[in-house]
Amino acid sequence: MAMLEQPTPGAAAPSLWLKRLFVRLGVLPFLLIVAVIVFTLMSDNFLTGRNLANVARQSVYLTIVSLGQMFALLTGGFDLSVGTILALTSVVGALAMAAAFGAMPDAPGLAIAIGCLAGILAGTAIGLFNGVGVAIFNVSPFIMTLGMASIGFGIALFLTGGVPVYGMPQEFGDVFGFGAWFGIDVPVYVAALLIVVVYLLVNWTPLGRYFYAVGGNIKAARLSGIGTRTVLFATYVICALLTALGGMLLTARLDTGEANIGASMPLESIAACVIAGVSLRGGVGRVENVVLGALFINLVQNGMNLARIESYLQTVVLGVLLILAVVADQLRLRYIADLKD
Amino acid sequence: MAMLEQPTPGAAAPSLWLKRLFVRLGVLPFLLIVAVIVFTLMSDNFLTGRNLANVARQSVYLTIVSLGQMFALLTGGFDLSVGTILALTSVVGALAMAAAFGAMPDAPGLAIAIGCLAGILAGTAIGLFNGVGVAIFNVSPFIMTLGMASIGFGIALFLTGGVPVYGMPQEFGDVFGFGAWFGIDVPVYVAALLIVVVYLLVNWTPLGRYFYAVGGNIKAARLSGIGTRTVLFATYVICALLTALGGMLLTARLDTGEANIGASMPLESIAACVIAGVSLRGGVGRVENVVLGALFINLVQNGMNLARIESYLQTVVLGVLLILAVVADQLRLRYIADLKD
């Protein structure tokens, strides 16, 4: 990526110019454009304001979780517990909110606040354990988060007996699930806010750099005077916190606390990151691409539904696209090399 | 692992002696012993020849898949498609076998042969694609195998609509699913055979070393004259082949071809490897430990079922044990160093 910030001057042939753009932006924007064109041709209802709003809102949850996942990947780890964090947040949040609402039916606002707090705390707690396990006991993130996923799911089932939790104030769903300002859904605003925050954290603070450093070469990070344990710990807490926020938004959308959501989240969020060019070996990845990655996955699913592609075929197509996205990214890496000279 | 092959002589205090055993064997044997004791105390039916045979047989499928998974991990990759490979093998194998049997009801043996061949080919085909993607197009193994998993599953559903495939000759299940010689089930013999083969391949052939080399330092491997692409390709084909064999055994056990099996296999097999000390960064891992790892997971599940531990609690316990196993392994790494001299 050496050249990204300082394009070498000189007569750039249009093709070269395109290459540059390709290198700078990555493959996803191009794939997105192609997808949009294809689906627009396949269905009249695709390129409509309300459907795009639709896609935007549907993408919110995966996007937020993927942002969290990105931190884990940057430091060379994983978080396989994001699914469970969603579930636990949803269940605990709903239980607390319902209880609070039941206790004081005339203060829904307060109930909502309490519920969200409880849920987010519960979700983040999982992250705390992950952090301690990985940073202090250096348990491999894979096992640590997989273990916590299993534990957390067990707890969520305990709390609910497997049945959905309801009784949350109507306002919760109305605002955070389905509310909209100026035709844009509330969840989208929240996501946008989180994206900005994460972007700043990652690109404009020392801590942000430390995630890359720890993932890139943990020994070097230590020799440079970085508290690697602290950074690792922060990684999993932040990931859990973001996921928990996503969990509360999802709960608002569902209007119930569900123990059975998010099973496919871990792999989907990692996939979103990887097609966005985040390296599983750590140290490489950009926030904006991760957002595009999550968007891409949702857009394709939405497009295929609108294009009435039958669902078995959809699984196949999705698989193919994931692979193609990465193959295309390989080309990009070649070009990068080319552009160095 | 330095000392594994050559114990240094000298007066060893019993504690030291135990340490050394601990280091040589790893933490799993000890955990297994503990588990056995605990469960024996918790249930009279646990430590019975019948149940142990039962555990042995149940472990067969995870063990075989984990062996395959180990190759992927050794080279610093993953195989997330093992679940799909199981399903596809099962479906295709069953369809072919049923068809062949229908065509010539008086030659079940031939039908079985045809079916197994078809199934194993189908499963291995996925591995071929994985291999090409990873070795030739250097797609990240995560995405490549995840994508193929999605594709393969789509195909399996397409072939069956999710309905079990019936009509395989009775003999198939009777022999490869439930047959037994001298009180030991046929699947166990097959597994034992495969374990030996894999052990030889990994520890006594150049190719075996090359897996470690590619995972340990792919550049160094290349400079040492190793065809790294070939090795990577072989990795995923071997993994798929083993999994496919497991898939046919499972099909025999279930007596039907099923598209809905193996969903939990990818993570379970990786977990089995990791608690067995296989490094996700590649280059580290031993066959015998992987076998123990798979055995451990099955033993615990069986034990908890027999001890009548309630389902929700089981998920929690399993999670805790996974983490503990790895924490314990950290201790071991310390000891290893101590014993160096």
Next chain:
Amino acid sequence: MTHHPESDGGPSDRAAPLPAAPLLELRGVSRRFPGVLALDKVDFQLRPGEVHVLFGENGAGKSTMISMIAGALRPSEGEFRFRGEPVELNSVHHARGLGISAVFQEFSLVPQMTVEENLFLGAESTRLGLLDRRALHDRADAILKRLGFPLRPRDRVLHLTRAEQQMVEIAKAFRSELSVLILDEPTASLTERETAQLFKLIEQVKAQGVGVIYITHRLSEIRRIGDRITVLRDGRYVATVDAQTTPEGELVRLMTGRVYDELFPKVRFKPGRELLSVERLTTASGSVVEASLSVCAGEIVGLAGLVGSGKSEVARACFGLEKIAEGHVRLKGEEVTGQGPKRMLKRGFFYVPPDRRDEGLMMMRPVRENVSLPSLTLAPFGNGALLDRRGETDRVRRLAEQLNLQPPRIERAVEAFSGGNQQKVLLAKSRTRPVQVFAFDEPTVGVDVGTRVAIYEFIRDLCEAGAGILLISSDLPEVLNLSNRAYVFYRGRVQAELAGDEITEEKVLSHFFERDAA
């Protein structure tokens, strides 16, 4: 490790002048690694404004000692005093705070980050909690200019050569206010020009009263900049002597307990038929341009040149590691242009890379597996189909003895060995199969004198046994003393070919820079 009964006097301080109060003092400091006592009750004093050289064999404990001073390692026992005050150096950050900063032997760089990001890693300047990117960029530019290193602040470190990375590591140490500067083999992969620059800098900070701890295996450097020398052996303090007056032989004796008459062995060249011939070779990346050279049986051909001159790349291209745009490579008369390492090895050509961590060794695997890796299909390592574990172990043991691997434990993971000993493992790989042409790229990076002699003898024996040897080195004396023919590279081109007595420092250096003048 062998213990030497004859002791060399306690901490007798024979260097009289400047009785200034010590800036930094170590008292009875020990460090135990699992299984090894890396440092054993060592005393050490650093005065302001002196260059204090740490000298000792590979594995003597030098890096361990400075890692503790830099706060990267905790001592098992012992006391540190900084400006007379006892201190607990419990983190790199803390040490930095005191103005102690280090150039680490194995670098402290994050490959995926840019030069600029690496320079300030752990000490980013911020405004309102946010990174002050402009300031960072300007400071980076300033430092690089001051040090005169030709680096682009926004290149990613992984795209740099080891030499360039070394410069980044050095620049990193110079970024903050200094009181103690630690340099652990900073010149290992630098060439004359950068080394000269570095020494100028050292003189500057000396003048400002900074205490410099300098680790090197190059005796010539000790003369050039050293004030005092502390010798370590097997983790124990041996002596502190004056750098200018102590004769080299004496130093080596203190260090090894043995006496070497000659550092560079006499090689009896008997050039035979041409083994490797390169004709007007140009690489796709342009790092080599129309280079022609040849290597005959029974001779050592040296390649000298500045960093980035392409002397490595020409060898890499021959071995099939660099894409070749034009030209021919012939091995024993056969056209082998663009063939990969596998085929090259089969044809008896072996390339030993300069960066053992990056391209040379599997750090987490045992020595045995690393050494035998290139030849697993050949006897005694195997019969093509299966491995012969005993044969393997025996042969590797023997090679470990020949190269005097310390400690001689071939089942231990490579990462647990000191730098120099890792280098020995790397060299051992080339002796596992029949080879006619060797290319050694920086074969003595970070290797102590004793080992150097061993390696040089190793190379000599190969040569006298009739092999053709390509010796690529940034350590000029190496090229001067060992090769009977030498090529000087400049900007990817062969600038000059020298033979026999022509190979003198002046002649070679003149071709290093020539075109700069023009």
Next chain:
Amino acid sequence: ADWYPYTVESWNPPFDMSSPRTTVDYVPLKKADKPWQLCVSFPHMKDAYWLAVDYGIADEAKALGVKMHLVEAGGYTELNKQISQIEDCVANGAQAVIIGAISYDGLNNLVHEIHGKGIPVIDVINGISSKEISAKSLVSFGEMGAKAGEYVAKLHPKGSKAVKVAWFPGPAGAGWVEAGNKGFMDAVKDSAVQVVETKYGDTGKEVQSKLVEDTLQAHPDLDYIVGTAVTAEAAVPVLRSRGLSDQVKVVSYYFTPGVYQGIRRGQILAAPTDSTVIQGRIAVDQAVRILEGKDYIKHAGPKLYVISKDNINSFDRAAALAPDGFTPVFSVGE
């Protein structure tokens, strides 16, 4: 052969399983006036049960001459995806939505939104708690569990020799599982049936087969295995291999081709059927009637009955199962 008239139960007031039922002969429309665009959402299309629903819906849609497009979320853990898919359907111009819900309450907001757009929502098979549903074509899975329970309980009434039953409701947390579990437990409460084990587990056959094996180890003296169709199918070969086929009897609490085969061969004792296919057909008919403003039964569900070897050859197979060789149909009329 026409499937109608079909005797179904109708709840009045509707949408409340506890309200009084009347038995009616259900007769669908012959043809729709317009080729309406129906959207159907399933939890998944991975087993024979939902294949039967699909068959009913697709066949009826063809018969009525309406368009149908079917989406499936891929599993009971994919509530979020089901919501997205239904939204996509609506965005795509569906005029009525038929939902096999993943969650009893989790879709209420969505239903509210769709209802707001004037698009009727028909609740099939699983049940949705929302009051804004236009029609229901279902019987609660609770009653399925109950039916299975009653069947066993009747064989072993209170006072008779106690029998040990192991119960395998399915994946923990799924709505239908918890419902079935409750129904079964209540049904066997006062009888000689003693539920010695409740084992949740994914409905993958290998998972169930393992659970069965372990349960047999834990309870060598087990009398009954009751559970999902997958459990029943998995239990058959296990029992055969252990020579327990006579000692341990198998009951499933819903009906699939595998169970059908098992009952015919006498390997499975019995299983209740909810006439799965019919529920699908009725849902489509309800949708069309609503769209055409014709009067319709707001809440209908086929009468449950248990199938055992007594009636296995006589019962209306086409009402319970998709015909052999039927492959999933995801859209009709496009």
